[in-house]
Amino acid sequence: MAKVLAITNQKGGVGKTTTTVNLAASLAAAKKRVLLIDLDPQGNATMGSAINKASLAITVYEVLIGTKSVREARIYSEAGKYDILPANRELAGAEIELVDIDNRETRLKVALDVVQDDYDFILIDCPPALNLLTLNGLCAAKSVMIPMQCEYYALEGLSDLVNTIRKVRSNLNVDLEIEGLLRTMYDPRNSLAQQVSDQLLKHFGDKVYRTVIPRNVRLAEAPSFGLPALYHDRDSRGTQAYLALAGELMNNAAVAEPI
């Protein structure tokens, strides 16, 4: 059984896609079998995996609508060394079309059943909204990773997200857990960031990953080279942080699922 993780935060630009792509590459480099699912019509994780989103014949859209299976839609990212269910603008239409379809929140979950044993990790990059696409991610997932910037409004947004997760748990997916909160784009010289980080640790304790992702230009520029940061600059602080996060995640998975 794969560990299925939704990487989500309704706030835009907090590092969801950067986290999904670099975590996928780091886990794949540790010989884990990884499927990345791009659930965002922006298609940033698709581009970050060096897949040309404009030329795709089949995407995650067809999987959600039910005209293609995951096996038919997945492709291999040479750049990241993992499989990906890609996305492009077509996915924006799924929001509207799904409204009239039965079990609209669990379309992705059901579609993933057949590939659960093909992977160790399935990482879902969610769009910056608490919409039907994100709900599909939350229903398909066993746990949620929440990337967040340590800034003033971050904690407020977090309580909306935690409430949504609670609602999903009581109505649609009883097993859903918060895997962890990830501090992204962290600058230790910024005293507000330090204060918010301290508050996070106080309220959420060991639900906050020990690994902190620093603000690092290599992470931001890697997609323009068509590579995850691991293959762009292995020694950069950003790359090293995502390798450490992958290690933390693999340790958590080992604790959660004893052999």
Ligand code: ATP
């Ligand atoms: P959206 O909500 O639009 O999907 P997102 O949450 O997926 O955004 P990203 O696209 O990963 O966020 O990151 C937003 C921007 O910040 C991008 O330009 C990205 O390259 C940059 N970025 C992300 N993480 C870092 C980091 N640790 N250091 C420097 N830049 C970063």
Ligand code: MG
């Ligand atoms: Mg994104």
